[in-house]
Amino acid sequence: MLLIKLACAGSVIACFSFVGMEFARQLNKQLVQIKLMQSAVSQIESSIRFGNRTLRDIFQKLSLENGETGSFFAYTVQKMNEKLPLKTIWQRYEEEAAKGTIPKSALAILSRCGSALESSDLEASINCLKIAERELTALHDEYYSEYRSKMKTYPAVGLLSGLFISVLFI
DSSP states (O other), X not given: OHHHHHHXXXXXXXXXXXXXXXXXXXXXXXXXXXXXXXXXXXHHHHHHHHTOSOHHHHHHHHTTSSHHHHHHHHHHHHHHTTTOOHHHHHHHHHHHOTTOSSOHHHHHHHHHHHHHHHSSOHHHXXXXXXXXXXXXXXXXXXXXXXXXXXXXXXXXHHHHHHHHHHHHHO
């Protein structure tokens, strides 16, 4: 009987530890998506600056990226075919992407650039993208500092929660 209780206690501890590590992994995924968004903004800026592609072509190329960032740009291309403005497309994606790994704050930064990108003023588009890139860098730094502290905290809390519940069972 004691052996069964110990096995159950070990299982509870392992499960709670796994949950804690999964929360930490989610933070890491958000960091990766912010970095991919930064890269995408930089690519959009350079493509606009040198004028070698249309927005649709740029977004089509970016849609081939891995993860949710690629899905974001694939969604953008699909909705552009419906003749919707960029700002509207990105705001809708922000509303629909409740549980995605791209933080809503990163999507909000891009949404603010939507109307500037569609304007014919090249300098306004480039300046908006530079501002967005700086804001994404600041957001990445903020998430990174949060990630560093929580990466250690979440697994420890999971382990301690598992131990506590195991003691209650025994």
